[in-house]
Amino acid sequence: MREQLPRLYWVARALVGDDAEDAVQDCMVKAFERFDQLNDPAAGAAWLRSILVNCCRDRLRATARQPDSVDFEEAENFSLFRKIAYEDPFPYSDSLHLDFLEEFGREDVHAVLRRLPELYRVPLVLVHMDGFLVKETAAILQVPREPCWRACIGGGSCSRSRCGTTRRRTDC
Numbered sequence: 001m002r003e004q005l006p007r008l009y010w011v012a013r014a015l016v017g018d019d020a021e022d023a024v025q026d027c028m029v030k031a032f033e034r035f036d037q038l039n040d041p042a043a044g045a046a047w048l049r050s051i052l053v054n055c056c057r058d059r060l061r062a063t064a065r066q067p068d069s070v071d072f073e074e075a076e077n078f079s080l081f082r083k084i085a086y087e088d089p090f091p092y093s094d095s096l097h098l099d100f101l102e103e104f105g106r107e108d109v110h111a112v113l114r115r116l117p118e119l120y121r122v123p124l125v126l127v128h129m130d131g132f133l134v135k136e137t138a139a140i141l142q143v144p145r146e147p148c149w150r151a152c153i154g155g156g157s158c159s160r161s162r163c164g165t166t167r168r169r170t171d172c
Contacts, residue, residue: 004045005024007045007049007130008024008027008048008049009021011049011052011125011130012024012055013110014110014125014130015053015056015113015125016060016063017110017111017114019063022059023052023055023059026055026058027048027052030051030055031048034051046136046140053122053126053140053141056122057118060118061118064118113125119151122141123137123141123151123152124151128152134148137152
């Protein structure tokens with residue numbers, strides 16, 4: 001189990017952000033409590049990831065029930081036009097979209113992922129960031145393969161081309 005901790009933390013970080021350590025701890029407690037349910041020790045890593053995904057889902061559901069706080073003064077003063085007009089980092093760029101994407105770091109990607117609904121975030125992380133096939137992800141999430149594929153198809157084309165991954169739908 002110990003050798004799985006970095007991988008579990010990485011997946012949890014992508015799914016729940018700063019609550020990753022707590023999610024991994026919840027996962028390990030549940031795994032310890034249900035260790036007798038593990039039939040095949042060779043499947044231990046996948047079993048732990050399934051427990052982790054469920055722990056992350058539980059945390060996300062609990063967080064979703066809490067209302068977001070908004071600073072009304074800041075919201076009233078926001079202007080998209082001012083933001084674009086005065087803070088445009090690439091006013092004369094020929095490759096604006098590529099320059100814009102290069103400005104995003106790892107934490108920015110994690111922040112965007114955290115804002116996605118759980119329905120899309122979990123499959124995207126497991127397929128495009130953790131390297132699972134869609135059929136493996138569908139098995140972990142206990143959902144049919146087709147909805148899982150649909151959740152992943154929108155987010156993967158850019159990351160696959162940048163990472164050099166050449167999976168086709170038939171590989172799923």
